[in-house]
Structures are given as C-alpha cells and as structure tokens.
Amino acid sequence: MPRFVAQSRRAKVLLGGRLRLEAVAVKNFRGYTDEQEVLIGDLTTIVGRNDVGKSTILEALAIFFGSEVVKADAGDVNVDSDAQEFEVTCTFSELPEKIVLDAQAETSLKDEFLLTETGRLRVRKRWTCSGAKPKEEVFVVCHHPVDDDLNDLLLLGNAALKTRLGKHLEPADSAEVNKASNPAMRKALWASEAELVLEERDVPVSKEDSKRIWERLAPLLPHFALFQSDRSSRDSDSEVQDPMKLAITAALAENDVQQALAGVVSIVRERATELATRTHAALEELDPELADGLVASFKNDPRWSSLFGVTLEGRNGIPINKRGSGVRRLVLVSFFKAEAQRQIEEGSKRSVIYAIEEPETSQHPRNQKILLESFQEMAQSEGCQVLLTTHSPGLAGHLPTESLRFVARNEDGTPQVRPANEDTWDRIAQELGVLPDDRVRALVCVEGPNDVAGLKALSGALCDGGESLIDLRTDNRFAFVLLGGGTLHQWVSERYLKGFGRPEFHLYDNDVSSYQKAVDQVNSRSDGSSARLTTRRELENYLHPDAITSALGVTVSFGPTDDVPALVSAAMKADPNLKPVKAQTAKRYLAERVFPTMTHSLLIEAGGADEVRNWMQALQQMAK
Known part of the structure; x- marks a missing residue:
C-alpha cells in the first residue's frame, strides 16, 4: 500500500539559491556493495526487473533525508560484506551564494572549502551498525585544506580559532582580523599559508564543535516525499486508510x-x-x-x-478511503501535484523531490497516461524534481530516454546502475518488452515534444474542416521521432524501422541557420525521405492570436519572424492576475493549451493553411 513520507520544514538560513539533487550514491547498502552512483535530473526513472534494486535507491534517499517511515536498520548492511557500515551520499547544485555558519556571520560554501572540485555540495551520511541501533555520522566531501593546523578549522570554536590565529599570524596581522567573526579568522588562517594544499576529504560535520555546520546545512536540503506501493505490512497505516490525512500532515x-x-x-x-x-x-x-x-x-x-480529520467524498457520499486502491493512488498523486504547485506559488526557498514507486500499479492504461503527463509537468516546474521506478513497458516506453536509469544484475549477481545510452537501450527494451510498432509506414522527425503536439493539432484542424488529409492525432501509420531527445518507444521504433527502409519526413524550425544543411542532406537521399524548414520562425508562428487569448488570457500580436513564446511569457509576467512563466514554460502552454484550440478557419485566417496542407500531403504520399 502507498505511504507518503514528508520532512517537516526547518528554519531558513538560505540566502539565495535552491538546492537541486544531482546524484545519489550508495555503498554497502542492501544489495549494493561497491559504491553505485545514480545521476538525477528533473525527471528520473529507474527501470529494471522486479527485485533488482530499484526501490533500494528511493529508500536510500528516504533514509538520507530523514524519513519517518524508512529508517536505517542494521539489516541494511550488505550481507556479503565484512564491514559493519553503509553509506548514502548526495550531490547538490544550485547552491546559495551566502550562508551563516557561526552566529550571524555570513560566509559562503566556497570560502569555507566545503565544495567539491567542480563546485558541488556533496554530503555523505554513514551508519555504523555494530550496536543495537545504527549510529549516524555526517560528512561533507569536499576539496579541503590538508595542511597541518589548517585542516580542522571548521571544527574549532571561537576561542580555539583565536589561539590558532596567534600561533600562525604576526601580532600586527592578527590585529587586523575581526575576532568576533569565525569565518574571518578561518579565512585569515588559510590565507597565511603561501601554498595551501587542497585534497578531497570527508569533513565531519555532526559531532562536537562541527555540529553547527550540519545544523546550518540541514535546513537547506530539499523537501523529500516518498510514495511507496504494495507494502503489505503497512495496511493499517492511516495514510493508506485515508489519503487525505496527508493534507493534515x-x-x-x-x-x-x-x-x-x-x-x-x-x-x-x-x-x-x-x-x-x-x-x-x-x-x-x-x-x-x-x-x-x-x-x-x-x-x-x-x-x-x-x-483532526478530513476526507473527500463523492456526490454519492462515499468517502475516498472506501474506494479502490487505484483511486486512492490517484488521490495521492494529485496531492503531490497540488502540494508542489502550492510551494512554487508561495515562493518556497526549498526545492522539493517527489519519489514515486511504480505509479502504474492498479491503474487503468488511461490513468497511467494521465499520471505520466502529470509527472512530466511536475518535473518541469521550477524547484521540483520527480523520481520514478517502474518495470512496466507501457510506462517506460513513453518516457524520455535521457530520464531512464537501468538497473541490472552483473554476472556475480550484484546490481549495477547504468545510464540510458546506445549501449543499454537495446537491453532495456529487451528486458522490459518494449517493442516497435510494425504498422508504422513513415517517421516524422521533429525537434521536440511541443512540435509533436503542434503538428498533430494543425493536421487535426485541417481534417475537422472537412479536408481529406491524414490526421496525425489518430493515424498509427506515423511515428514521431524527437531529434532533440526522444522516448524509449520512439527510439526502438526508429532502430527497427531503419532496418526496414521506412522513409523519414523532417520538419525543422527556421530559427537556426545550420538546419538548412541537415535538410539538404535528407533531401539528397533516394529512399523517399523528405525534409524542409518552416517558412515562419517556428511552429508557434502558425497559431492565431485569438487562440492564444482564448486559451491563456493574454493578448499578443506577432509576425512570421517573432519569438512567440517569449512574447507570451512577457505578457503573462505583465499581467498581475496571471502566474508569471518563463519562455520555455510558455512554449509548453502553447503546445498543450493553445494548439488544440486551433480550428480550420483560424488556421486559414492566420495564413498558414497552405503550408501545413503541403506537409500533410507529403506525409500522405509516404504512407502509400
């Protein structure tokens, strides 16, 4: 059964910046022996067979972030290891410019040598399990001074720093240092060494005088929420019985x-x-x-x-906790989405990570599609990251390939995490059963998912107007291939179709001069493929301004060469009644909300019907 895990908010010491998780590494944890690192993006999906170690990664993160449900346990140590400890290490980017480590004295992670050589914050937690209860230690893995008397300054209090200052600096130089500021004294001491030696080391930050470092860093960590599925031992959990208790939490x-x-x-x-x-x-x-x-x-x-108690009831008075498990999961995911939106709208300085295990469980294929779209939308929100696990070919097949992380066992039986690339895509497809669609007669190659939505809507507008052309919204003879990053399903189809000589139709925006060379290369083939540039700047320039006003509530005017997403973004930022969005988000809004409202008459009035009609006729010929 699902379970929501949330950390309570801590006092803010962040002075600019919102931490973003870039990677998690586990060592000697459950099935993982040697350190295994998983790169984390805005949307990350860990795929693999059952019981291979997918959920282990999510639970390692839950333990790292202080989950109330998944606790460190002596049984978490790898059974084949002689060691009595395990580690979980997280790497963060988008760091604050300033931070307070001592009293109210501002400093920075860089000035305190608390960053890696590449400028990241890397926090390692180690649990020693030799006793009845695992003992936790926290370290910052950083490029730090190793010189004698200068490698432990972060562990010293004010009095000890003053003593060390008197030992290393001349009295006149020491008098110039602000001794009420620990950062100032550390900076002066490090500067006293002409050739400071830096090496990667684990700086302890959770014991004795160094505790203050972790007390200041911990509140900067992202808010972490874990949604687990099918844990029979937790059927009595209140969150299982009534998902809306999460709202109270x-x-x-x-x-x-x-x-x-x-x-x-x-x-x-x-x-x-x-x-x-x-x-x-x-x-x-x-x-x-x-x-x-x-x-x-x-x-x-x-x-x-x-x-306190709160519940959702349908019109027939049946509480949501009396509905099926699939419905309760939908409510939980809806809660995730609503909570992420609320934090973003309220300008929370903490980022949020939602980890969702096997979201397809107990869901109808239609609901799986809805969930997938919701996760992708959440992942595109500023300050929000989404982690998924799945072994479903239906779900994995429609996720961006760059978001996939593949877990498979080595010959010795230990799990290994691999990135999704040409070396692993075939194996992912084979293990999950992602198959190409042999009904496809032609490939439609565009730059990204927004172009797919736009092209489908424009072809549909012509068909709805009574023209006898192909309708890309429903015609399974055409498969879209995203040249700017596709999905696993599309990749499989592309590889499969190449071997059967399927022709390709390439459509590129006219805003990049180098695209003409690619168009010429495709048109020089003799396999029936065709390529062209849009005569207007990009696909959004074929929209009618009235459709934008109707769908988004803003009025913009534009010509064939104007940057429409940028104009829409500026208009939404200027309207106090609308949520401001970036140009990339405005581009997505145009694809999802505006293109579907384009009618035959609007397309003709916007002056793009003839060109779009020509594209559809070319595709129609390829399908024959």
Whole structure:
C-alpha cells in the first residue's frame, strides 16, 4: 500500500539559491556493495526487473533525508560484506551564494572549502551498525585544506580559532582580523599559508564543535516525499486508510502552524504544571510523607495529527478511503501535484523531490497516461524534481530516454546502475518488452515534444474542416521521432524501422541557420525521405492570436519572424492576475493549451493553411 513520507520544514538560513539533487550514491547498502552512483535530473526513472534494486535507491534517499517511515536498520548492511557500515551520499547544485555558519556571520560554501572540485555540495551520511541501533555520522566531501593546523578549522570554536590565529599570524596581522567573526579568522588562517594544499576529504560535520555546520546545512536540503506501493505490512497505516490525512500532515508542518501550536503547548504546559504544583502543595498539607518526592512533570507533547480529520467524498457520499486502491493512488498523486504547485506559488526557498514507486500499479492504461503527463509537468516546474521506478513497458516506453536509469544484475549477481545510452537501450527494451510498432509506414522527425503536439493539432484542424488529409492525432501509420531527445518507444521504433527502409519526413524550425544543411542532406537521399524548414520562425508562428487569448488570457500580436513564446511569457509576467512563466514554460502552454484550440478557419485566417496542407500531403504520399 502507498505511504507518503514528508520532512517537516526547518528554519531558513538560505540566502539565495535552491538546492537541486544531482546524484545519489550508495555503498554497502542492501544489495549494493561497491559504491553505485545514480545521476538525477528533473525527471528520473529507474527501470529494471522486479527485485533488482530499484526501490533500494528511493529508500536510500528516504533514509538520507530523514524519513519517518524508512529508517536505517542494521539489516541494511550488505550481507556479503565484512564491514559493519553503509553509506548514502548526495550531490547538490544550485547552491546559495551566502550562508551563516557561526552566529550571524555570513560566509559562503566556497570560502569555507566545503565544495567539491567542480563546485558541488556533496554530503555523505554513514551508519555504523555494530550496536543495537545504527549510529549516524555526517560528512561533507569536499576539496579541503590538508595542511597541518589548517585542516580542522571548521571544527574549532571561537576561542580555539583565536589561539590558532596567534600561533600562525604576526601580532600586527592578527590585529587586523575581526575576532568576533569565525569565518574571518578561518579565512585569515588559510590565507597565511603561501601554498595551501587542497585534497578531497570527508569533513565531519555532526559531532562536537562541527555540529553547527550540519545544523546550518540541514535546513537547506530539499523537501523529500516518498510514495511507496504494495507494502503489505503497512495496511493499517492511516495514510493508506485515508489519503487525505496527508493534507493534515502537510498543514501541521508549516512554520506558522508549528509556531502557533508551540504557543498552545507552552501555555498548556505552564497552566498544567502550575495546577500540578498547587495539587502537590495541598497534598503535602494532608500527607507530607505521601507528597515527599513527587515532582510535577509534563510527559509528552500532543500528537496533533490525531486530533483532526478530513476526507473527500463523492456526490454519492462515499468517502475516498472506501474506494479502490487505484483511486486512492490517484488521490495521492494529485496531492503531490497540488502540494508542489502550492510551494512554487508561495515562493518556497526549498526545492522539493517527489519519489514515486511504480505509479502504474492498479491503474487503468488511461490513468497511467494521465499520471505520466502529470509527472512530466511536475518535473518541469521550477524547484521540483520527480523520481520514478517502474518495470512496466507501457510506462517506460513513453518516457524520455535521457530520464531512464537501468538497473541490472552483473554476472556475480550484484546490481549495477547504468545510464540510458546506445549501449543499454537495446537491453532495456529487451528486458522490459518494449517493442516497435510494425504498422508504422513513415517517421516524422521533429525537434521536440511541443512540435509533436503542434503538428498533430494543425493536421487535426485541417481534417475537422472537412479536408481529406491524414490526421496525425489518430493515424498509427506515423511515428514521431524527437531529434532533440526522444522516448524509449520512439527510439526502438526508429532502430527497427531503419532496418526496414521506412522513409523519414523532417520538419525543422527556421530559427537556426545550420538546419538548412541537415535538410539538404535528407533531401539528397533516394529512399523517399523528405525534409524542409518552416517558412515562419517556428511552429508557434502558425497559431492565431485569438487562440492564444482564448486559451491563456493574454493578448499578443506577432509576425512570421517573432519569438512567440517569449512574447507570451512577457505578457503573462505583465499581467498581475496571471502566474508569471518563463519562455520555455510558455512554449509548453502553447503546445498543450493553445494548439488544440486551433480550428480550420483560424488556421486559414492566420495564413498558414497552405503550408501545413503541403506537409500533410507529403506525409500522405509516404504512407502509400
């Protein structure tokens, strides 16, 4: 059954920047022995057979980020290892320009030598499992000074830094240093060495005086939420019984709510302790011996989540928690999406990572398509990353190939994570059963998914207007190949169709001069392939301004050579009633919301019908 895992928000010490997870590495963790690193993008999908180690990666991240459900356990140590510890290491980019490590003195991760040689923040957590309970240690893996007396400055307090300063600097130079600022003293000490030697090392940041470093870094980490599936041992979890309890959990995690509840607890604690003290005084008068040794003690803080309840009910009054598991999963994913949107709209300084295990479970193919589109939309939102696991050929086949990470066992039985490239695509397709479609008669090669949506909509507009042309929205004789990054299914089709001599129709935007050379190369073939440039800047220039106004609520005017997505982005940013979006997001809005509203009459009025008709006629000829 699914389970939502969320970290509570911490006090903000971020001064610009929103951490983005770039990679996670596991070592000696469960089935993984040697360190295995998985590169993480905006959308990352870990694919492979059952029980090969896909979910292990997500659960390693959950442990790293402090999940309340997936806890470090002595059984997590690899059984074939002689070691009694395991590690999870995360690498982050998009770092803050400034950070406060000591009191209120600003510094930076770079100035404190807390970055890797490539300028990333790499945090390693190590759990030693020799005792009854795993013991956690935290390190920053960084390009750090190794010189004697200069390799431990981050571990020293103010007094120790002053002593070290007196040892290394002349009195006149030491007098120039601000001794109220630990960063200033560290900087002066490091500068005192003419040839400072830097090497990669693990700087401990979770014990003794170095604890303050982790206390300041931890609140910068992304908000992590894990959605697990099919865990029979957790059927009694409240989140399984009613997914909307997640809304209560999220509300209680808000800073302002936490502060308000802390105030309530303080008042109740004070009043209750006062009453208990009076009771004790009265008891002492009645029976001093019985009262002797009794102390008023406030045992536990309240569990606020148990005091509230909320549910979703259909029009027939049936609560959502009484519906099937597939419906509950849809509600959970909807919660993910709504929460991501809320954080983005409220300008949260923390990024958010949603990890979803086997989202296709118990879902109708139609719902799988809806979920897939939702995940891709979430991943395109600023400050949001989505991680998936799947062994479904239907899901994996329609994901961008660059988002796939393939887990397979080596000859010795240990799992290994491989990136999706030409060396692994064939094997992914074979293991998952992703097959080409032999109905395809021609390949339509365009630059990206927005062009696919646009071309399908324009062909549909001509057909809906009564013209006897192909309808790319429904005609399975044509397969789209995205030259700017395709899906696994398209890649398989492309490879398969090349061997059967399928002709290719290439359509490129007119905004890149080098495309003409590619067009000439395709047109020089003798296999029936054809290529051309749009006469206008790009496909968005074939839209009618009225369609944009109707779908997006902004008015723009443009000519054949104008950058339409940029104009739409500027118009949306200028309207206080609309959410501002970047040009790339505006391009996606045009593809998803505007192109489908184009009618036959609008296409004719916009002046692009003849050219689009010519494209469809060329494709129609290829299909024969």
